[in-house]
Amino acid sequence: MTHSPSPTPPAKAGAAPKSAVQKALAKLGLVSDIDLALHLPLRYEDETHISKLSQAREGDTIQIEAVVTKSEVSFRPRRQLIVTVDDGSDVCTLRFFSFYPSQQKALAVGNRVRARGEVKGGFLGWTMLHPVCRSAVGDLPKVLTPIYPTVAGLPQHVLRKEVLAGLARADLSDTFSPGDLSQVNHHALWTLRDALHFLHQPKADVALATLQDHSHPAWQRLKAEELLAQQISQLHSRRVRAHLRAPLLSLVVAEPTGPDAEPVLLSLHDGLLAKLPFALTAAQQRVQAEIARDMARLVPMHRLLQGDVGAGKTVVAALAAAICIDAGWQCALMAPTEILAEQHFRKLIGWLEPLGVTTAWLTGTQKAKERRDMLAMVESGEAQLVVGTHAIIQEKVHFKNLALAIIDEQHRFGVAQRLALRSKLRHESMEPHLLMMTATPIPRTLAMSYYADLDVSTLDELPPGRTPVVTKLLNESRRDEVVQRIRAQVELGRQVYWVCPLIEESEALDLTNATQTYADLQAAMQGVVGPDGQAAQVGLLHSRMAAPDKKAVMASFVEGHTAVLVSTTVIEVGVDVANASLMVIEHAERFGLSQLHQLRGRVGRGAAASVCVLLYSTPEGSRLGETARERLKAMVETNDGFEIARRDLEIRGPGEFLGARQSGDAMLRFADLGSDGALLDWARREAHVLLDKHPALAQRHLERWLGAKSEYLKA
Ligand code: ADP
Numbered sequence: 001m002t003h004s005p006s007p008t009p010p011a012k013a014g015a016a017p018k019s020a021v022q023k024a025l026a027k028l029g030l031v032s033d034i035d036l037a038l039h040l041p042l043r044y045e046d047e048t049h050i051s052k053l054s055q056a057r058e059g060d061t062i063q064i065e066a067v068v069t070k071s072e073v074s075f076r077p078r079r080q081l082i083v084t085v086d087d088g089s090d091v092c093t094l095r096f097f098s099f100y101p102s103q104q105k106a107l108a109v110g111n112r113v114r115a116r117g118e119v120k121g122g123f124l125g126w127t128m129l130h131p132v133c134r135s136a137v138g139d140l141p142k143v144l145t146p147i148y149p150t151v152a153g154l155p156q157h158v159l160r161k162e163v164l165a166g167l168a169r170a171d172l173s174d175t176f177s178p179g180d181l182s183q184v185n186h187h188a189l190w191t192l193r194d195a196l197h198f199l200h201q202p203k204a205d206v207a208l209a210t211l212q213d214h215s216h217p218a219w220q221r222l223k224a225e226e227l228l229a230q231q232i233s234q235l236h237s238r239r240v241r242a243h244l245r246a247p248l249l250s251l252v253v254a255e256p257t258g259p260d261a262e263p264v265l266l267s268l269h270d271g272l273l274a275k276l277p278f279a280l281t282a283a284q285q286r287v288q289a290e291i292a293r294d295m296a297r298l299v300p301m302h303r304l305l306q307g308d309v310g311a312g313k314t315v316v317a318a319l320a321a322a323i324c325i326d327a328g329w330q331c332a333l334m335a336p337t338e339i340l341a342e343q344h345f346r347k348l349i350g351w352l353e354p355l356g357v358t359t360a361w362l363t364g365t366q367k368a369k370e371r372r373d374m375l376a377m378v379e380s381g382e383a384q385l386v387v388g389t390h391a392i393i394q395e396k397v398h399f400k401n402l403a404l405a406i407i408d409e410q411h412r413f414g415v416a417q418r419l420a421l422r423s424k425l426r427h428e429s430m431e432p433h434l435l436m437m438t439a440t441p442i443p444r445t446l447a448m449s450y451y452a453d454l455d456v457s458t459l460d461e462l463p464p465g466r467t468p469v470v471t472k473l474l475n476e477s478r479r480d481e482v483v484q485r486i487r488a489q490v491e492l493g494r495q496v497y498w499v500c501p502l503i504e505e506s507e508a509l510d511l512t513n514a515t516q517t518y519a520d521l522q523a524a525m526q527g528v529v530g531p532d533g534q535a536a537q538v539g540l541l542h543s544r545m546a547a548p549d550k551k552a553v554m555a556s557f558v559e560g561h562t563a564v565l566v567s568t569t570v571i572e573v574g575v576d577v578a579n580a581s582l583m584v585i586e587h588a589e590r591f592g593l594s595q596l597h598q599l600r601g602r603v604g605r606g607a608a609a610s611v612c613v614l615l616y617s618t619p620e621g622s623r624l625g626e627t628a629r630e631r632l633k634a635m636v637e638t639n640d641g642f643e644i645a646r647r648d649l650e651i652r653g654p655g656e657f658l659g660a661r662q663s664g665d666a667m668l669r670f671a672d673l674g675s676d677g678a679l680l681d682w683a684r685r686e687a688h689v690l691l692d693k694h695p696a697l698a699q700r701h702l703e704r705w706l707g708a709k710s711e712y713l714k715a
């Protein structure tokens with residue numbers, strides 16, 4: 001039986017030199033036998049039976065077996081091969097706009113052929129455009145024909161042959177723990193061998209829908225395999241970390257002294273707690289205890305603190321820093337932007353410096369002299385707390401005894417930077433404790449699978465006294481109303497953010513430029529006076545400004561001198577101005593969902609009712625794109641960061657959600673975390689069993705699924 005999908009004739013493709021095929025396979029990442037065996041079909045075509053034309057319905061995709069009664073090349077309206085075939089029940093016209101001479105020959109009058117394609121009815125009877133044709137010799141195939149993802153130069157029938165050969169050679173022996181199959185049976189899983197053979201060549205009577213939605217037991221087995229590999233690699237790296245050593249940072253407890261003794265000097269930690277103008281929420285107390293417990297162990301902490309914007313992560317970080325400094329070690333706090341670092345710096349200084357802590361500050365834009373002084377303080381150990389941007393992990397920075405590194409908005413740092421941080425901060429044979437913070441909560445299934453080697457603490461409660469932000473969606477045409485609203489807010493003494501997506505007019509993206517908006521708002525605020533009798537000031541902040549200018553603009557807003565701050569997304573993270581009660585986001589349709597949520601989190605930090613206005617615009621006469629609409633809808637419908645994260649994951653998929661394209665993390669190809677939670681639970685348990693009792697199987701499983709990447713994951 002010859003398989004010759006049109007338009008490539010068999011003779012030509014079959015003769016492709018081996019090395020070219022292998023090159024094409026390599027492009028698909030198919031190098032070893034197991035790679036080939038795991039290259040699964042995108043879909044299937046059913047060539048297992050023949051339909052009669054007389055029973056066809058318009059638009060059906062069918063295979064017919066018929067005799068060619070007429071074959072001609074026509075030149076009007078353009079060159080085409082027109083073939084008429086008769087299957088005994090009716091006739092059908094086959095049309096080819098591109099064809100090889102060999103195809104024309106195969107479709108000569110009198111030949112019996114099988115043609116597969118979509119039939120269209122019409123005036124002139126049935127027609128098929130570019131059907132797949134082959135000569136009607138031999139039996140019909142007994143299985144569905146798989147269609148694989150491929151690349152140019154690698155026709156389906158060649159790839160199919162390679163895949164089946166790889167499948168036959170590959171070691172498909174079981175790597176699940178032997179004996180205890182009850183768990184596996186619970187999921188009705190097949191063996192890997194059966195599952196792969198089936199998926200490459202399913203019997204024609206299979207319910208196609210179960211292959212498409214991956215609910216078929218064969219698919220379940222593959223998903224279970226894949227999730228297991230991921231869980232083993234994460235559990236393995238967690239265990240490797242358990243053998244590393246970290247400084248023991250235990251909370252200093254004041255010794256009880258006799259009734260007449262002098263008052264004991266308070267620890268920094270207790271001193272800070274006593275000085276805070278608010279009581280910790282129950283959630284803050286809980287996560288604080290989780291962190292303190294980790295730091296009091298000799299194993300490096302590897303903890304993610306997640307909490308919605310405004311949940312109060314900074315104070316938790318400050319308390320962790322206090323424990324570290326109390327124990328006589330240095331603490332570093334790294335933030336992705338200078339503005340954010342500055343905010344932390346100010347807050348932490350405000351809290352800790354009066355308690356006697358010495359702080360150093362490192363950024364890329366520092367003056368040489370200042371930087372030298374700071375570096376000296378870091379190296380001598382005089383600086384107990386070091387705050388800054390990426391500058392902290394640069395080569396010239398030497399800590400005397402760093403024991404705790406805190407990374408804020410960790411998702412903004414790439415995996416490479418995080419790895420650099422860890423190795424950079426290694427102190428002799430000691431690893432520092434690592435606390436990462438994020439305001440982009442990670443949905444549970446993602447946390448379990450991609451961050452399984454992280455411990456997660458969640459701030460699931462906002463500090464009291466917040467009024468939820470009301471979100472409004474307005475068309476750009478209603479900009480004037482928004483400006484009116486701004487004037488009213490400013491007259492009440494409130495402050496306003498206006499966020500623009502780009503700095504300069506770009507011809508390609510017709511975006512309003514921040515400078516123009518700034519000028520417009522300045523004009524609109526003429527004559528507006530705040531309750532203090534001062535004329536309203538408008539400020540402009542964008543990423544191309546020099547650092548000192550940025551700082552000055554920000555400081556003026558923080559101190560309340562500036563009423564309206566026009567800004568590009570530089571304010572995205574962490575800025576804390578409780579008096580701001582209105583946030584306007586222009587071209588909101590251009591922002592990602594978690595970005596919008598972060599921006600919205602800048603307001604609603606005080607007791608005043610706050611509003612977030614999402615201004616959107618659409619090109620003349622058209623509608624918002626589907627995903628943009630979903631994002632804006634999610635923003636209006638919920639304020640809950642976890643729900644936002646869940647929807648974001650749904651809209652973008654885990655790859656983009658995690659930014660994994662750049663990170664090199666192994667992504668899941670088959671499993672869908674949205675629907676495979678039960679398998680994930682199983683995979684977690686199985687990974688423990690394998691690593692504990694059958695390490696050789698675990699190793700084999702990892703190599704099979706991750707190949708070269710398994711080394712990276714062990715790193
Ligand atoms: P985020 O989690 O987004 O980093 P922040 O740490 O900036 O949030 O906290 C937001 C605001 O809430 C800050 O002004 C902070 O001082 C305040 N805050 C934090 N914890 C509490 C609390 N328990 N009670 C009242 N206000 C709090």
Ligand code: MG
Pocket residue numbers: 313314408574
């Ligand atoms: Mg923060």
